[in-house]
Amino acid sequence: MLLLHCPWCGPRDEPEFVCGGQSHMVRPEPWHAVDEATWGHYLFTRDNPKGVHLERWHHAHGCRQWFNVARHTVTHEILAIYRMDEPVPNAVAGARA
Amino acid sequence: MSAGRLYSGGRIDREQPLAFSFDGRDYIGYAGDTLASALLANDVRVVGRSFKYHRPRGLLAAGVEEPNALMQVGEGAASEANLRATEVELYAGLTARAVNCWPSARFDVGAVLRPLERFLTAGFYYKTFMWPDWHLFERYIRKAAGLGRPSTEADTSRYETRYAHCDVLIVGSGPAGLAAAVAAAADGQRVILCEQDPQLGGRLRWDPCVVNGQSLDGATAAAWIDAQVAALAAAGDAIVATRTTAVGYFDHNAVTLVERVTDHLGPQAPAHLPRQRLWQVRAGKVVLASGAIERPLVFPGNDRPGVMLATAVRRYLHEFAVRAGERLVVFTNNDDAYATAHAFQAAGGAVVAVIDSRAAPTATVLQAARAAGFAVVTGAVVCGTSGRPVLSSLRVRDAAGNTTFFNCDVLAMSGGHSPTVHLFSQSGGRLVWDDTRLQFRPGDSVQAEVSIGDAASVDTPVAALWNVEGRGKAFVDFQHDVSATDIALAARESFRSVEHLKRYTTLGMAPDQGKTSNVNALVRMGELTGRMPGDVGTTRYRFPFTPVSVGAIGGRQRGELFRPLRRMPLHDWHATHGAVLEEYGGWMRPAYYLQPGEHPHAAEQREALAVRTAAGLFDGSPLGKIEVSGPDAAVFLDRFYANTVSTLAIGRLRYGLMLNELGVIIDDGVVARLADDRFLVATTTGGAARIAGLMEEWLQCEWTTFRVLVAPLTTSIAVITLTGPKARSLLQTVGVDFPVGATEFPHMSFREGHVGGIPALVCRVSFTGEVSYEINVANSAVRGLWERFMAVGAADGLMPVGIEAWMLLRTEKGYLHIGADTDGTTAPQDIGWGHVLKREVDFIGRRSLTRTANLATDRYQLVGLEPVDGAELRPGRHLRGDAVTSGSEGYITSGIYSAALGRWVGMAMVRGGYARSGEVLNGVSGSSTFKARIAPLCSYDPAGDRLRG
Numbered sequence A: 001m002l003l004l005h006c007p008w009c010g011p012r013d014e015p016e017f018v019c020g021g022q023s024h025m026v027r028p029e030p031w032h033a034v035d036e037a038t039w040g041h042y043l044f045t046r047d048n049p050k051g052v053h054l055e056r057w058h059h060a061h062g063c064r065q066w067f068n069v070a071r072h073t074v075t076h077e078i079l080a081i082y083r084m085d086e087p088v089p090n091a092v093a094g095a096r097a
Numbered sequence B: 001m002s003a004g005r006l007y008s009g010g011r012i013d014r015e016q017p018l019a020f021s022f023d024g025r026d027y028i029g030y031a032g033d034t035l036a037s038a039l040l041a042n043d044v045r046v047v048g049r050s051f052k053y054h055r056p057r058g059l060l061a062a063g064v065e066e067p068n069a070l071m072q073v074g075e076g077a078a079s080e081a082n083l084r085a086t087e088v089e090l091y092a093g094l095t096a097r098a099v100n101c102w103p104s105a106r107f108d109v110g111a112v113l114r115p116l117e118r119f120l121t122a123g124f125y126y127k128t129f130m131w132p133d134w135h136l137f138e139r140y141i142r143k144a145a146g147l148g149r150p151s152t153e154a155d156t157s158r159y160e161t162r163y164a165h166c167d168v169l170i171v172g173s174g175p176a177g178l179a180a181a182v183a184a185a186a187d188g189q190r191v192i193l194c195e196q197d198p199q200l201g202g203r204l205r206w207d208p209c210v211v212n213g214q215s216l217d218g219a220t221a222a223a224w225i226d227a228q229v230a231a232l233a234a235a236g237d238a239i240v241a242t243r244t245t246a247v248g249y250f251d252h253n254a255v256t257l258v259e260r261v262t263d264h265l266g267p268q269a270p271a272h273l274p275r276q277r278l279w280q281v282r283a284g285k286v287v288l289a290s291g292a293i294e295r296p297l298v299f300p301g302n303d304r305p306g307v308m309l310a311t312a313v314r315r316y317l318h319e320f321a322v323r324a325g326e327r328l329v330v331f332t333n334n335d336d337a338y339a340t341a342h343a344f345q346a347a348g349g350a351v352v353a354v355i356d357s358r359a360a361p362t363a364t365v366l367q368a369a370r371a372a373g374f375a376v377v378t379g380a381v382v383c384g385t386s387g388r389p390v391l392s393s394l395r396v397r398d399a400a401g402n403t404t405f406f407n408c409d410v411l412a413m414s415g416g417h418s419p420t421v422h423l424f425s426q427s428g429g430r431l432v433w434d435d436t437r438l439q440f441r442p443g444d445s446v447q448a449e450v451s452i453g454d455a456a457s458v459d460t461p462v463a464a465l466w467n468v469e470g471r472g473k474a475f476v477d478f479q480h481d482v483s484a485t486d487i488a489l490a491a492r493e494s495f496r497s498v499e500h501l502k503r504y505t506t507l508g509m510a511p512d513q514g515k516t517s518n519v520n521a522l523v524r525m526g527e528l529t530g531r532m533p534g535d536v537g538t539t540r541y542r543f544p545f546t547p548v549s550v551g552a553i554g555g556r557q558r559g560e561l562f563r564p565l566r567r568m569p570l571h572d573w574h575a576t577h578g579a580v581l582e583e584y585g586g587w588m589r590p591a592y593y594l595q596p597g598e599h600p601h602a603a604e605q606r607e608a609l610a611v612r613t614a615a616g617l618f619d620g621s622p623l624g625k626i627e628v629s630g631p632d633a634a635v636f637l638d639r640f641y642a643n644t645v646s647t648l649a650i651g652r653l654r655y656g657l658m659l660n661e662l663g664v665i666i667d668d669g670v671v672a673r674l675a676d677d678r679f680l681v682a683t684t685t686g687g688a689a690r691i692a693g694l695m696e697e698w699l700q701c702e703w704t705t706f707r708v709l710v711a712p713l714t715t716s717i718a719v720i721t722l723t724g725p726k727a728r729s730l731l732q733t734v735g736v737d738f739p740v741g742a743t744e745f746p747h748m749s750f751r752e753g754h755v756g757g758i759p760a761l762v763c764r765v766s767f768t769g770e771v772s773y774e775i776n777v778a779n780s781a782v783r784g785l786w787e788r789f790m791a792v793g794a795a796d797g798l799m800p801v802g803i804e805a806w807m808l809l810r811t812e813k814g815y816l817h818i819g820a821d822t823d824g825t826t827a828p829q830d831i832g833w834g835h836v837l838k839r840e841v842d843f844i845g846r847r848s849l850t851r852t853a854n855l856a857t858d859r860y861q862l863v864g865l866e867p868v869d870g871a872e873l874r875p876g877r878h879l880r881g882d883a884v885t886s887g888s889e890g891y892i893t894s895g896i897y898s899a900a901l902g903r904w905v906g907m908a909m910v911r912g913g914y915a916r917s918g919e920v921l922n923g924v925s926g927s928s929t930f931k932a933r934i935a936p937l938c939s940y941d942p943a944g945d946r947l948r949g
């Protein structure tokens, strides 16, 4: 059971949260200029790293805010938690390289 | 020769005798006994039958590692299966039965299998029952397999869950754990100390230990334990939990404990206490002081009742004053077991011999043994046992190969100790093989955790002795009847990976989790395949360390609290007016209101007819209601809905569809524009929370610059829907402070004002096809308003209407019900909403609507259906056209008998349905067939005159 530090509420147990999958997905636009392969990629293709994964979580049973989590998929180490409007922290970007 | 109670000593209370029964016979034990110690005190030597071969088995151990003495304890609803007798504290009136045998452990009918033993080797089932089909045999094998039986009655016990946080969690209260707890508490740390036994002290309670250079035994040990408990109490907020086992170690230092609060009291447990309590602990640091578990030696006949672990023999002596027999032989590969011989002699037993596999045991130990008069045979092994069923003699083979026989009724064996690494392994850490001490011990920590004391490493030197050859089965895993030859067989058949070995032989599985067997098996596999044990590796120990009752996991979340249902503000009115309340989307709602003697179908038809001919009153309170406001609210809703919202005038309503990015319809409802920058969005009942959540997700994660607030209001507003040809006059009778004429208050508009003097927002929108008013009022006001309507409407034929009639009315009109008429593939163009493709603006799912697959003409399309020759159009029935002779071309999504039309009405998803208007389809219902014609969706008042009237 993960311990996640909600940027607004502090450390809380995993059952309070919902994982919304990979973060930083870029929605292709405008829709009429997007070919099927690109759209299909956006809908269905996701990273599946053995290592650091950037994902978005929702404090569903708390403040109801979304935020980003950099989580190591093997150790479950939480490398960083940052707001939706913040870029990937440098340290995390380094760990992923 | 017999086992029995000593006249003095032990930590039992001889003033408190307790009567109990085992396999139908009555016995007496004492307070402080475990079921195991009480059975041994009563000379009950056979306590169970083995899993596969039904061999008689006695107690092997005295603690959680006991593999043989699995018990069915208690009667009726309180009956629990597969408890280890060594963990069951005795209480007055306890009833126990050995599992896996009938009628008793001593005389077991299942033992007829024993002559087949040599066929029932590892993989027997896999090999034998693969042809022609495992499933032919499965029923019979499952019946013969398994251990205890769960009670068929509902568990009447209460269980609780507790969350706890601490700086340091210490698992185990032996000398190491207790000292660590005191030190941490003295340092100002918040401490939780958990101990699986009823008392603190661990091994200190039955063995001399050296703590901080001080040798403690008996009274001095008890005094030391008391001093530590006092120091912990003085530290203030330390929590000490006995009868509490740490069963799981999860991510981020989350540890699960199970506290057996009243199990030891049996039926005398006070009602105010839960039976068990599940703790979820989040610890800053975890200290694993879980001690060590002794390993059996693997030699032929090592499972005969009377063959026990050496420490267990000592523990029964010192803790329970029970001597396991009269004549003892010790078989060891280390010094530790000699203590058992001395203790046995001191308790008046005869020590027949000490068989030491080492050529040269430690000199001082050897001297002490000889001084005590023990016959020590060095460089020798036990290579066979006999006795029916209890051990009476054994065969010893010395270094020269000569065999001697010894008569004895107890064999205390010791293959050395293994650190109890289960929780460390669960924490994600890897075990390392210590080739000097011959043990797997914790490697590097991967969480904030440290193992101390015997759990870190056991220092007693051990000589390698992993297998003694000889005639007869030598057991490695007693609980699963896995023998040394099974491991050899697995090696021969190339199941050499530790994971394959485990599955092929069932070694170390299930309740036992390999507590006594894993190391012996892995090392043996290494020997057979020329690998070091560290290279063979270990399987990862699983949660839970010891079995956990399902009740403890469920806690309070059972019965009505398993999935709490929501009740509407008018619930009590419905319940007292004949409503049959059923669950719809998590809410308890009236399905129909039964009149005396009325059949449910008749009630549904009566209520629907009342709406068509007079008026009905429907409780729509669970309808999803979300207020969306802010400068960008209109632009946001244009993207959130498949249709345009921003062009909606203030005071007007518009029906809309919501899609996901796959272009699939996920919800529908009516949106009201309250102001330029304020909308009230209605969703389906089931979609209320989900849609509000989705809006937040899009606003927080994608369209982050929009200035929009989303406020879910579903449960703060009650909705009553007044519908039918007499709805308008009833509304006027109750009193309304705005004009309600057909042109002043037209269909698809709303007004804010008062109804019956109560502030209300009234929407003129219809799910029935009749003039309808959805009246939104505060929860607190709805009961009074509902009763006013019922009072003034009774004379006009106003009736309360349940969900079933509501579904009939909307099916007559061909109105969509999301989730019934649509599924996870339905796009707007499949329900006649192709016009959204004309929208240039982007919205959720927009791009998916023009995928090639979405533009196909043979998609499932929603059509109306009318019966041919009085057919019954029941939902789920499949349909196909004349051109198709097998398979399905579609199915009925909604279908119901309409009293208003005197026939069945229906809707269906049909391949390419739009182009097939008027076609008669063939339907299949079991063995009979029927015909139905594709028709317009709307069967009732297709022109909509009644709706707009």
Ligand SMILES: [Zn+2]
Residues within 6 Å of the ligand: A006, A007, A008, A009, A010, A059, A062, A063, A064, A065
């Ligand atoms: Zn939060």
